[in-house]
Amino acid sequence: MINCLWCGKKETEKLRLGDLILFKKIESTVCCQECRQKLVKLAGRSVCPGCCREWLEAGLCSDCLRWQADYPDYVFKQIALYQYNAFLKEWIEAFKYKGDHRLAQLFKQEVREYFNQPVHKNKICIPIPISQTSLELRGFNQVEAILQAAEIAYLPVLHHIGTGKKQSSKDRKGRMLSPQPFQLDERYREQLKDRDVILVDDVYTTGRTLFHAAELLRTTELKTIETFTIAR
Numbered sequence: 001m002i003n004c005l006w007c008g009k010k011e012t013e014k015l016r017l018g019d020l021i022l023f024k025k026i027e028s029t030v031c032c033q034e035c036r037q038k039l040v041k042l043a044g045r046s047v048c049p050g051c052c053r054e055w056l057e058a059g060l061c062s063d064c065l066r067w068q069a070d071y072p073d074y075v076f077k078q079i080a081l082y083q084y085n086a087f088l089k090e091w092i093e094a095f096k097y098k099g100d101h102r103l104a105q106l107f108k109q110e111v112r113e114y115f116n117q118p119v120h121k122n123k124i125c126i127p128i129p130i131s132q133t134s135l136e137l138r139g140f141n142q143v144e145a146i147l148q149a150a151e152i153a154y155l156p157v158l159h160h161i162g163t164g165k166k167q168s169s170k171d172r173k174g175r176m177l178s179p180q181p182f183q184l185d186e187r188y189r190e191q192l193k194d195r196d197v198i199l200v201d202d203v204y205t206t207g208r209t210l211f212h213a214a215e216l217l218r219t220t221e222l223k224t225i226e227t228f229t230i231a232r
């Protein structure tokens with residue numbers, strides 16, 4: 001029996017035959033079927049290959065084309081699990097701003113499956129840090145909480161040194177003037193040499209945060225950077 005963390009409904013857990021056949025680890029869920037159905041997976045939908053935003057045309061979306069003009073030699077590779085719809089927005093807000101740590105559990109199975117794919121085996125997972133103010137307010141970094149819930153190891157290579165104030169300017173000048181909020185922890189520089197890394201954030205909004213982080217990581221001798229977010 002589960003108690004849905006979101007709506008409070010009690011529900012009997014059903015074992016899925018597919019999981020039994022594949023000997024998959026049976027996860028206890030934290031969300032009832034009705035709430036879970038409101039999560040819309042992006043896999044299989046038509047998305048931009050650069051940022052995973054729903055996009056019906058071929059090639060990069062208009063946002064990615066702008067980023068490409070700013071970072072001409074950046075290789076775009078971004079995966080998001082779910083559509084950032086009203087339900088997920090509310091869930092993430094409750095998780096982050098009301099500080100309900102338990103809500104990290106919602107994504108644990110999908111996050112674990114994603115990072116445990118053989119293709120990601122030797123990659124280094126790096127969470128986007130949050131500002132000191134947010135950390136004090138919330139008590140935890142939501143990205144680390146999501147990774148911890150999924151039992152995925154990560155390296156805290158980046159530190160947040162900014163004010164935490166977001167600038168969401170769409171024009172090039174505004175984007176490029178927004179100050180770098182992160183700092184690379186020099187102790188990890190050597191460890192990143194020749195490695196593939198996955199930068200992890202909760203939501204991909206403008207891309208500014210991930211590009212700031214990637215910009216710093218690219219000062220090291222790492223091999224490739226890709227990014228992963230829960231929502232887009």
Ligand SMILES: [Zn+2]
Nearest residue numbers: 004007032035
């Ligand atoms: Zn529910």
Ligand SMILES: [Zn+2]
Nearest residue numbers: 048051061064
């Ligand atoms: Zn795009």
